[in-house]
Amino acid sequence: MGKPLIRIENVVKQYTRDTQVLTVLDGLSLEVEEGDFVALMGPSGSGKTTLLNLVAGIDRPTSGTIHVGDAEVSSMSEGALARWRSQHVGFIFQLYNLVPVLTAFENVELPLLLTRLSKADRRRQVETALGVVGLSDRMDHYPRQLSGGQEQRVAIARAIATDPTLLVADEPTGDLDARSGEEILVLLERLNHEFGKTVVMVTHDPKAAARAHRLVHLDKGVLKEDVRAKEAAGSIGLAAAVEVSAGK
Amino acid sequence: MLGIPLKYNVRNLFVRKVTTSLTVAGIALVVMVFLCVMALGEGLTRVFTASGSDRNVLVLRQNSQSELQSGITRDQVPLVETLPGVEKDADGKPLASAELVVVLNLEKREGGSSNVTIRGVEEKGWKLRPGIRLTEGRMFSPGASEVIVSDGVSRRFKDTNVGEELHFGAYRWKVVGHFDAGGTAPDSEIWTDVEGMINTFKRNGYSSVLARTPDRAARDLFVAGLSSDPRLALEGKVERTYYDEQTATAAPIKFLGLFVGVVMAIGACFGAMNTMYAAVSSRTREIATLRALGFSRLSILASFILESVFLSLLGGLLGCVLGVLAVKLALSGVTGTTNFATFSEVVFAFRLTPALLLTGVVFSLAMGFFGGLFPAGRAAFTKITQALRQVG
Incomplete structure (x- = not known):
């Protein structure tokens, strides 16, 4: 594994609801190496999605610092953060979040509209991305004309269209049947292996988590467990760890 | 981007x-x-x-809001017409028209009635309003109880076709022509000979005098002359301003x-x-x-x-x-x-x-x-x- 891509130091995230202060992340520190595939697990309210949002730069910590690559995302302005996201982060959501009135092609093209690429270059890149997810023949379909699994694959194509270093996925298989979910996981593995994308994935699903190289378990805003697959005798070991984590 | x-x-x-x-x-x-x-x-x-010219001056009794409230006696007219600033025609006569305006209640074609302005003009009154043209029939003859009616009025009021007789109370007028004033104020009027009208309505004077001036300086001179003559107690309004006020x-x-x-x-x-x-x-x-x-x-x-x-x-x-x-x-x-x-x-x-x-x-x-x-x-x-x- 390479140098750390993500460095999270002593991050606290608090929400104020009415007068009550809710601490979602409580002094959490974590590093993720470039090219890693991390699964974030934990019960509801453990802070895993919050952590993912912070790393992806769509939320900011109350205190502490987060570095992703050379950027300190915890202190960037709203506008700078938006630009940074467009270049460095690919988002994969549980409900795919495709724009219904745009075709698969146009959905994948969206993040490219924020670059300086020419129309021809954008087309090439969209076609490549849709090729990677195996939907070259569905480019002109609207989301409602696609199955859930296909929609998620379009969403993944959108996430990789700008060739970002980091992919963040929030329950990417949460809304899919077992078979489609499996396809998505295979795809994420491939993106990680073949294309060297760093993947951070929030999941409840032990089978999804088992695909990751590393399992980070959060509970009540603190790091509870951090298991690496290689040390734990391959994926069987991790799978066991997942079972244990999920059972808790 | x-x-x-x-x-x-x-x-x-x-x-x-x-x-x-x-x-x-x-x-x-x-x-x-x-x-x-x-x-x-x-x-x-x-x-x-669109009504009124910058060079025409409408002479009214002081403080009159409209021609209807104004009155000018017969002996005032020559005084007005000879004031400096009034343009003269080829014969050396002042280009000015003493006019009488009366409002009559006439029956509408679709029923009901409404007030219509009847204007008595001198022959020169026609020259002072270059936008007007006859669309049908002929001009009225002086002293013959003849009228010409604007196209707009004739479309809306009874007995106003050419050849018909327009009556109001004891008055009778023969409609001899129609005219069009290009969307300006006379399009709401009926015109007749001013002297005949004075007789008919038993008036002893006019409502207003419309006078042409050759240029802005002459116009201002004329207006100033009017207001400075205490015998007259009249005031001059630039015709366009008068109509702007009517707006x-x-x-x-x-x-x-x-x-x-x-x-x-x-x-x-x-x-x-x-x-x-x-x-x-x-x-x-x-x-x-x-x-x-x-x-x-x-x-x-x-x-x-x-x-x-x-x-x-x-x-x-x-x-x-x-x-x-x-x-x-x-x-x-x-x-x-x-x-x-x-x-x-x-x-x-x-x-x-x-x-x-x-x-x-x-x-x-x-x-x-x-x-x-x-x-x-x-x-x-x-x-x-x-x-x-x-x-x-």
Whole structure:
């Protein structure tokens, strides 16, 4: 594994609801190496999605610092953060979040509209991305004309269209049947292996988590467990760890 | 770098067919009514602003608001006509016309009655108003109880066709001709010989004198001469100014148009706002996704304002079409209203000018902008993390 891509130091995230202060992340520190595939697990309210949002730069910590690559995302302005996201982060959501009135092609093209690429270059890149997810023949379909699994694959194509270093996925298989979910996981593995994308994935699903190289378990805003697959005798070991984590 | 593509907004409008159509229809109706009322005001204004020349001076008794309230005695007329500044014709006679104005209540063709201005003029009165031309028949002969009637009046009042006899009380006039004054004030009048009219109505003087001056300096000299002569107790008003003041008739209508338009526009604004709020809230997660992908707040704001403006533009254009149809079909033909300064009928036509149509479109754009502003603001400023959690 390479140098750390993500460095999270002593991050606290608090929400104020009415007068009550809710601490979602409580002094959490974590590093993720470039090219890693991390699964974030934990019960509801453990802070895993919050952590993912912070790393992806769509939320900011109350205190502490987060570095992703050379950027300190915890202190960037709203506008700078938006630009940074467009270049460095690919988002994969549980409900795919495709724009219904745009075709698969146009959905994948969206993040490219924020670059300086020419129309021809954008087309090439969209076609490549849709090729990677195996939907070259569905480019002109609207989301409602696609199955859930296909929609998620379009969403993944959108996430990789700008060739970002980091992919963040929030329950990417949460809304899919077992078979489609499996396809998505295979795809994420491939993106990680073949294309060297760093993947951070929030999941409840032990089978999804088992695909990751590393399992980070959060509970009540603190790091509870951090298991690496290689040390734990391959994926069987991790799978066991997942079972244990999920059972808790 | 490009913003959110426009097709995103356009397609979203077409996806929401029903709400889009209803909002468009609402805005279209507002624009249509606005245009109709403004066209009415425009038609009225045209009557007055196109009337009158800068070089003609209308001489009235001091402090008279209109010719109807004014009176000039016979012996004052030569004094007025010989004041310095009055233009002379080829024969060396002053270019001035002493005129008598009386308002008569005549029966309308469609029933009911209304006041019509009857103007007695000298032959020179015709020369002083170069826009007037006969459209039918001939000019009246002096002293023969003959009248000529404007096309506008003859369309609206009984017994005003050429050859017919117009009567009021004991008075009888033969209609010998029709004239057209190109949408100006005489289009609401009936003209006859002034001396005959003085006899008929047993007056001992005139209402006004209309005098031509050769240029601005002469005009000012003439007006100053009038007011400085204590024997006369008269004042001179530039003819155009006089009619501009009469435009006060159109002012309340224009005000009404603006008032009704603005009130309805605010209503339509709320309609657009409602539509856009619904659009924004049903697309909360989608908007959050766009923001997560890196689209800035400004581009989200612009995108939704644009969507609202486009929505209203559809309404505005439809409103213009409806307005044109309404003016062409339902409101065509000549219409009359009362000039509150003279209590007589003013004949005018609805005038839907290109400038008014443009105003209608701009008006609809404004509705779209203001209706879209707050919903777009909500779209742009909702927290991404919260919005992403929204289901549906």
